Amino acid sequence: MIRELPEGTCLYRADDPAGHLYIILSGQVELTEPSQGGRVFERLGPNDAFGRMSFITGLRRATEAHTATDVKLLTIPRGAFMDLMVTQPELRALMAGHLQDAETERYLIERHGLAREAITAWRSQALEELAQTGAYDPPMQTPEIAEEPLQLMRDEARVAFFSGLSEETLKAIASRLVHKTLPPGYNFFHHGQPADRLYLLRRGTVYLIDPDQRANGAIVVDAGESFGGYSFFTSGVHAVTAVSHDETEVSELRRSDFDALLERSGELRERLAEYLKRTRVTAYLTERHHVDAKRAAAWVDQAARSVAGGRILPSVSEMTRQVTAHKGAAIAMYLGMALDGIPESFVIGANVLNTGGISLSLLSGLLLANLPEALSSAAGMRDQGLRVSRILVMWTSLMVMTGLGAALGANLLVSASAELFALIEGVAAGAMLTMVAETMLPEAFHKGGGVVGLSTLAGFLIAIFFDTL
Structure with missing residues (x-):
C-alpha cells in the first residue's frame, strides 16, 4: 500500500506493535532514540527501508520514526506478509535468511536485552516452525496487564x-x-x-x-x-x-x-x-x-x-x-495603523495651530477610517489568543504615540513648507493603501463574503458626504 503523509507525522513510537515494513519512495524520515530524549540517530531518504527488525522478529518497536518532510511510503503489513509466507516457499527462505543474520542477533541483544543462549534457542525453534507451518512466534511475549x-x-x-x-x-x-x-x-x-x-x-x-x-x-x-x-x-x-x-x-x-x-x-x-x-x-x-x-x-x-x-x-x-493563515492579519492592521496614524498625527498637530481647530469632516473621516480598523484588529487579536490586557496595552500605546506625534507636529511643523506636508501625508496614505490592499480587504472578504464590496462603497460615499458639509 502506498501512503502520502505530511511532514511531522509519527509513523510509530517505542513499544508499538510491529505492524508494517516501510520503504521510502520520496521524502525523508527521521529515526529517533526515545531513551536519549528523542535524539535523531538516522535520517533516511528515497529507497531506504526501516522498521525491518521488529517486522522480522515480531517484537515491539524499540525506536521511533517521524516524517522529516512530506513523504510517499510503500508500506507492507506484517500480518498479510506472514499469511503469504504460508503458501510461498521463496518468502519462507528469505525470512529464514533474515532470522539467521547477525544483524538480527545484534538487534535482540542491544534493543531487547536477550542473552545469546536465548536467541539461539528461539532461532532454532523459529526456523523449525517456519519450515513446517510457514509461521513462527516472536522471542518474547507481551506481558499481560493486571487491570481489566x-x-x-x-x-x-x-x-x-x-x-x-x-x-x-x-x-x-x-x-x-x-x-x-x-x-x-x-x-x-x-x-x-x-x-x-x-x-x-x-x-x-x-x-x-x-x-x-x-x-x-x-x-x-x-x-x-x-x-x-x-x-x-x-x-x-x-x-x-x-x-x-x-x-x-x-x-x-x-x-x-x-x-x-x-x-x-x-x-x-x-x-x-x-x-x-x-x-x-x-x-x-x-x-x-x-x-x-x-x-x-x-x-x-x-x-x-x-x-x-x-x-x-x-x-x-x-x-x-x-485560522493560522490569517493569524498575522490583526498585527498587520495594527502596524499599518501605526504607519498611517503617526505621520498623520504630525500633520493634524500642525494644522490645528494653522487653522485654529479641527473640522467636522476631518473628525468624521478619522472616526470612519480608524474605528472599524481598530475593532477588526482587536477582535482578530482576541480570536488568536492574545490576552485582553495585551490588546489594551497595544492600542493605548498607539493612542499615546499619535498624541505625542500631534504635539511634535504642532511644534516642529508650524512653519513647514507645503511640499513637506505633502510628503508626510503621502507616506501615511501609502501605508494605509498598502494595509487595505494586502490585509483588510482579504481578511474582510474571508469573513464577510460579497457584502464587503457594498460596505466599502458605502464608506467612501459617507466620507465624501461629510467632506461636503
Whole structure:
C-alpha cells in the first residue's frame, strides 16, 4: 500500500506493535532514540527501508520514526506478509535468511536485552516452525496487564467517551489497545503535534502543560482518566504538552485502529457523532484552538453528520490552519495603523495651530477610517489568543504615540513648507493603501463574503458626504 503523509507525522513510537515494513519512495524520515530524549540517530531518504527488525522478529518497536518532510511510503503489513509466507516457499527462505543474520542477533541483544543462549534457542525453534507451518512466534511475549481494560473504559469520566457502549464494542476497542510502561519525564506529545492516539492512564500521574497559560499551572491527570481525547476525536493537533510525573502505565488507542473500528461499528460511529455535538467539544475548539464560535459550531455539525453517515471526518487541523493563515492579519492592521496614524498625527498637530481647530469632516473621516480598523484588529487579536490586557496595552500605546506625534507636529511643523506636508501625508496614505490592499480587504472578504464590496462603497460615499458639509 502506498501512503502520502505530511511532514511531522509519527509513523510509530517505542513499544508499538510491529505492524508494517516501510520503504521510502520520496521524502525523508527521521529515526529517533526515545531513551536519549528523542535524539535523531538516522535520517533516511528515497529507497531506504526501516522498521525491518521488529517486522522480522515480531517484537515491539524499540525506536521511533517521524516524517522529516512530506513523504510517499510503500508500506507492507506484517500480518498479510506472514499469511503469504504460508503458501510461498521463496518468502519462507528469505525470512529464514533474515532470522539467521547477525544483524538480527545484534538487534535482540542491544534493543531487547536477550542473552545469546536465548536467541539461539528461539532461532532454532523459529526456523523449525517456519519450515513446517510457514509461521513462527516472536522471542518474547507481551506481558499481560493486571487491570481489566473494559472496566477502566466504563469508569473513565474525564473524557467520558466510552461509558454506555455495549460489551461487544468495548471488547473490540480493548483488543486494539496497546499497553505500555513508561519512565518519569516521558513526553507523550507536544503542543501542536498531530493527535494520533488516545491515552488511558492505568497507573501514575501525567501533567498537561498549556504554553499559553503557564501561570495557571499544569492540569493533573490521575490513574483511571484519559487524556488527549478532544484532539484525538476531532482529528486535530494537541493544544497542550503531556509529560509523565512518575513511572506510568498507559493503554493507547491508535488512530489507525480507531478508524478501522469506526468502519465496522455503527454503534461507535453514532457515539462519536453524539460526542462531537457536546458543548465541551465546541468550547475546546474556541478556547484551545482560537476558532471563532460560528466556525466551530459549523464544523461540529458537519463532522457529526459525516461520521454518522459513515463518511470521512472533516479535518479540524485544516480549519485551524486556515485560522493560522490569517493569524498575522490583526498585527498587520495594527502596524499599518501605526504607519498611517503617526505621520498623520504630525500633520493634524500642525494644522490645528494653522487653522485654529479641527473640522467636522476631518473628525468624521478619522472616526470612519480608524474605528472599524481598530475593532477588526482587536477582535482578530482576541480570536488568536492574545490576552485582553495585551490588546489594551497595544492600542493605548498607539493612542499615546499619535498624541505625542500631534504635539511634535504642532511644534516642529508650524512653519513647514507645503511640499513637506505633502510628503508626510503621502507616506501615511501609502501605508494605509498598502494595509487595505494586502490585509483588510482579504481578511474582510474571508469573513464577510460579497457584502464587503457594498460596505466599502458605502464608506467612501459617507466620507465624501461629510467632506461636503
